[in-house]
Amino acid sequence: MKDNQNTKTLPTNGLSELNQHGSKPDDVNQIEEQLRIFMCAVEQNPVSIVITDINGIITYVNPMFTEVTGYTFKDVVGKNPKILKSGHTTSEEYASLWQTIKSGKTWHGKFHNRKKNGDLYWETISISPVVNKLGVTTHFVATKEDLTYRKLVEDTIEKERRLLRAVVDNIPDQIFVHDRDCRFVLNNLSDARVLGVNDPALLQGKSDVDFYPPELAANYQANDRQVMETNQPLIVEEEPNVTASGQKRWVNVIKVPFHDNKGKVIGLVGIARDVTKRKLAEDELFRSRQMLQLVVDNIPMLVFWKDNNLVYLGCNQAFATHVGLSSPAEIIGKTDFDLPWKELAQQYQEDDRQVIESNSLKLDFEELALQPDRSQAWVRTNKIPLHDRDGKVIGVLVTSEDISERRMAEQEIEIANEKLISWVSDLERRNQEANLLRQMGDLLQVSNEREEYYTIIKEYIPQLFPETSGALYILNNSQSSVEAMTIWGEDLQSDTSFAPGDCWAMRRG
Structure with missing residues (x-):
């Protein structure tokens, strides 16, 4: 048989023996035909085939051997397969190989060999002894399959498996x-x-x-x-x-x-x-929310909160009832335009938006608010911006308390206080007048002269009537004229004296 470079001949021990035993030409032709078929199968085999003599000297390699190793038939014939050694196989492995095949058994294993160009490659090898009719080993046949790609795949898979295992375990x-x-x-x-x-x-x-x-x-x-x-x-x-x-x-x-x-x-x-x-955190949060909702629901005021788009996120039961809802959950997703005061929704939202955009509190302001029954009531309102954990404003919290009764009570108290102040002032004035009268009476009792009387009266009368203008007239001794003894105030427009007949009271006696 021939390849592109060399002429190669398989060992023909069997054919020679047939000739030596005097086989007929037809038998020889039949055997040669079988050998030709076998040779074709060997030459076309997808695995490398190497045949050595009893001493391990190469006598034949098929084309696949050349394709895998780069060595031609001419390169290796007459040489030992050790030309493929890479140094990665131990002497103990080689010793085991020879011991096995010399005992007439087939050896199986893997070698990490070196190609002609120096590249390393893996191959799986089976080496079997060839014996003649006398049972004597004459040759060794090695079939070798290139495992380089498979080994590369296996190594890659193993590497990936280890990597995956490391990832999974971590x-x-x-x-x-x-x-x-x-x-x-x-x-x-x-x-x-x-x-x-x-x-x-x-x-x-x-x-x-x-x-x-x-x-x-x-x-x-x-x-x-x-x-x-x-x-x-x-x-x-x-x-x-x-x-x-x-x-x-x-x-x-x-x-x-x-x-x-x-x-x-x-x-x-x-x-x-x-x-x-x-x-555990969710359970604690749930308990905290329940507790918070319980507290909020029992606060005697309306409580609700909205997001940055002024959409209701929640409220307490009092607010839900106030706007005609059965539970706080029903308020979620609504806006002021969905509630009984929709005509004032724009005004309420502008006020809420100011708190959100300014990020400032608006506390304790009192205003008249439209109620669901269309009445108006005084309420005290607090608006507080809501923040996330980063401090960003995410909405507004509002509390509103109906203070109509308080406002009415305050108005009543204010009126009562005014009356009380007036009464106290009047009482003080009366006490002062009584004191002045008592003082004036005491002084008049100890006075003997008319001029002293006039002086005392002139001093005390303006104090007794400080907010009025007036005059004290005395009929003179001749009873011909009424003369002003004292005048007080600024608005009095009267004569200082006049005839008795000009006084209506004196005319009546």
Whole structure:
């Protein structure tokens, strides 16, 4: 047989022996035809074939050997296969190889060899002894398959597997794979630690029954079967769980069906995330909200809050009842245009928007407000901007208290106070007048002269009538004239004297 470069001949020990035993020409032709067919099969074989003599000297290589290694038949014939050595195979492996084939057995293994151009490559090798009719080994035949690409793929897959394993084991969530019988196929390190095991490999073949209380295990496996039987994912937002140490916790679980390459469900993949802190925080938040709502609902005033678009986000029960709603939840999503005072909605919203845009408080201002029954009432209102955790304004909180009764009471008190002040002032004035009269009387009693009388009267009369103008007249001794003894005030327009007949009272006697 020939290739493009060299003439190669397979060993013909069998043919020679046939000739030596005097085979007929027809038998020889038949054997030669068989050899030709075998030679064609060897030459066209997709694996490398190397034939050596009993001493390991190469007598034949097929074209695939040349294609893989770069060595031609001429390069290697008469040489030892050690020309392919890369130094990566130990002498012990070679010794084992020779011991096996010299004992008449076939050796199987892998070599990391070197091509003619120096590139390294992997190949899997089977070496079998060839014996003659006498049972004597005459040659060795090696079939060699280039594993370089497959090895590269395997190494890549192994590298990716290790990388994936490293990623999976460093994820804090529990990751697991279960088969159709709910047995563990794969568990990451987080899952293993929850189950009290340090090596995830020790979990293979076990199940939830081996680690969890019966009730929990039964529930978990029921969920597994549901996923696999319905071929649908399952999400459990909050599922009770317990660690190997007995710590109770809550987990969020996602389970999805796992398929083979034909689409058949062969198990499931699951992820469990510890949400205990979130669960406790949500429970605490719920309790706090309940407490806050209870407080807000029992505050004797209207309370409500809106977002930046002035859409209602919530209110207390008093406000809900005030606007004709059965519960605070019904206010969510409404605006002032949806409430009984829609004709004043624009005014109310402008006031709210000013608080939001200025990010300033508006406290204790009193105003007349339109009520649902179309009446007006005095209310005291507080408006406070609402902020998120970053301090950004996200809405406005409003409290409103009906102070109509208080305002009426204040008005009544104000009127009563005015009356009281007037009464006290009048009483003080009367007391002062009484004191002045008493003082004047005391002085008059001790006076003997008319002039003293006039002086005393002149001093006290203006004090007794400070807000009026007047005069005190005395009929003179001759009774011919009435003369003013004292005059007080600024507006008096009267004569200082006049005839007795000019006085109407004196004319009447």
